[in-house]
Amino acid sequence: MQTIPEQIANLTQQYAGMVPERIEKLPPSGSNRNYYRVHLPKQSLVATYNLNTKENQTFQRFSAHFRQANLPVPAVLAMNAEHTLYLQNDLGNTSLLNVLEADGSTPAVYALFQKSLAMLAQLQINGHRHFPYEACLTAKEFGKQAILSDLLYFKYYFLDTLQLSYDKQALMDDFEALGSYLTKTEHHYFMVRDFQSRNIMVLEGAVYCIDFQGGMKGALQYDVASLLWQARANLSEDWKHRLLEYYMDCVDRLLPKPLHRTVFEGQYNGYVLIRLLQVLGAYGFRGLFERKAHFLASIPLALQNLQFFLQHRQMGIITPELDRLLRLMTDAPILKRFHIPKANEHTPLRVEINSFSYREGIPADTTDNGGGFVFDMRGILNPGRINAYKHLSGMDKPVQDFLEQQTQMNVFLNSVWDVIDITIQEYMQRGFHHLQINFGCTGGQHRSVYAAEQTARHLRNKYNLKVQLNHTNRANWVTTPVTESSNI
The missing domain is CATH 3.30.200.20 (Phosphorylase Kinase; domain 1)
Structure with missing residues (x-):
């Protein structure tokens, strides 16, 4: 094959x-x-x-x-x-989110958000004409059943993981009421479904939508809520307000008659809530169940986004049990549960990461505490046995591509990070000074080097930690052959 x-x-x-x-x-x-x-x-x-x-x-x-x-x-x-x-x-590597994170809230970035909203209005309204809704992946329309499906997704994959006590029937009644309320929107056109800044590519000043296969017919408000309330984008209240006004101006130019803006904005708030809960469900599934670090790290941002919404927005419908649970979810004890500590200049912890060859032995820990982790990478297919990679290392792109595409390396490392993250957070909290993490393979050149590099990147990105990275067998990389007798 x-x-x-x-x-x-x-x-x-x-x-x-x-x-x-x-x-x-x-x-x-x-x-x-x-x-x-x-x-x-x-x-x-x-x-x-x-x-x-x-x-x-x-x-x-x-x-x-x-x-x-x-x-x-x-x-x-x-x-x-x-x-x-x-x-x-190929539309390049630069998303709207990349530009926002690199440049901040500048007039040029604001103009890109305006372009994106103008594009959205065109996709929704002009794209709606003769649209092949029969080819939709799931439902053809984001109606009450689809709304309830999103709410249940949130319930099963996020809310229930918190183990809060609640009246199940009262919550389902609130879900029913919210679903009925939101289906009474006046304008139903094409709904992109995942219109957020990481799915908008920026190329030579123009913007492109790259993720729309989950689309269906639905309310105009859902997609604009997805963009303006994306947790990672963290747009200011002023930007959210002005950009919503700009979007409604764009829509007015395309519709037969102008929007009733008061009604539109009231229902928009309901779709903001639906989107925030759907995102929490997705983060719960990808993070809490699939253990993907990026999604775990996104949960605190999503909860803070929900907290801000609850403090500053009203939907025009009363859902008492849901409201009570959402306020419990955004209280300090729950937020603290998902908090990821970040190192600063006063954090004493230093992490030493070594790649090594089992021929040379496991690196010694000369600190007072000793200990740490040793991970054997020899269960991963060895690129060093392939002629094209023998004289390369785990720092070279062809080797990295091989390990990512043709081995279980990513699965292995996600499991490693689940383990070491527990120790990292405990060590940071208790003021420990040192932790050693070792990755070994046959020659200390390919698998262990890649694992060490990626783990250092993980700890810097997630915890802002200072990492000392050592490839202990580096002097032997070019001259060390992989013998035919070595089967791992």
């Missing part, structure tokens, strides 16, 4: 008539789709691999519809016969 890179190379050759110079795996998203950048002599493409064939076919069909309407979305250039792999044009 062909590997994913081999399948990408074949499809690229069929489409472009040439073999890729390089295939680069892109960072994972929140979905199960895998993305790759395909480098050709004069251009690059993006390949998407996804075993959900219906999702791929829906994306292709929706993309074709929007492209025909001259709307800014990527084009599907080719798809394999199995519908598991497709190529699209």
Whole structure:
């Protein structure tokens, strides 16, 4: 059976008539789709691999519809016969979220949000004309049943994990009331479903929507709520207000008659709440159940976002049991449960991370406390046994791509980080000074080096910790052969 890179190379050759110079795996998203950048002599493409064939076919069909309407979305250039792999044009690496985080709340960034909202209005209203709703992945419309599904998603994957006591029937009654209230919106057009700044690409000053395969018919308010209330974007109250006004201006220019703005904004607040709860459900599933660190780290931001909403917004409907639970969820004890400590200049903890070769032995810990962790990487397929990688290391991109794409390295490291994070947080709280973490493999050149590098990155990004990184067998990397007798 062909590997994913081999399948990408074949499809690229069929489409472009040439073999890729390089295939680069892109960072994972929140979905199960895998993305790759395909480098050709004069251009690059993006390949998407996804075993959900219906999702791929829906994306292709929706993309074709929007492209025909001259709307800014990527084009599907080719798809394999199995519908598991497709190529699209490359819109670069820079999302609206990337620009916001790099540049801050500048007038130029504000202008990009305006462009994004103008694009959204076009996608929703102009894209609605002759839209193939029969190709939607789940429901064709975000009606009461879909709203209740989102609320139950939040209940099962987040609320119930908190183990709070509540009246189940009263909560379900509130869900029913909220669902009925929100389905009475006047304007139902195409709903992107996941319109947020990380799904908006910025290329040469223009903006593009890249994630719309989950779309369906629904209220205009949902998508604008998704963008303006994205927790990680953390837009100011002033920006939220002015950008909502700008969006309504854009919509007014496209609708047969202007919006009734008071009614629209009242129901908008209800959709803000639905979106905030749906996001918490997703973070609960990906973080608390699948143990993905990025989503765990996002939970405090989402709870703070919900807390702000409860303090500053009203929906125009009373849901007493839901309101009570939401206020309990955003109280200090729950927020503290999900708090991730960050190191500062006064934090004494220093983490020493070593890659090593088992031929040379485990590095000694010369500190007073000793101890720490030793992880044996020899259960991961060894790239050092492949000629193309023998004289490279875990710091080189081809080796990294091999480990990420053709081994269980990412699964292994996520499990490692679950373990060491417990110790890191305890050590930070108790004022400990040192922790040693060791990764060993046969030659100390490929698997252990990659694991050490990625773990150092994880600890710096998540905890802002100072990390001392040592590749103890580095002097032997080029000259150490991988013998045929070595089977791990």
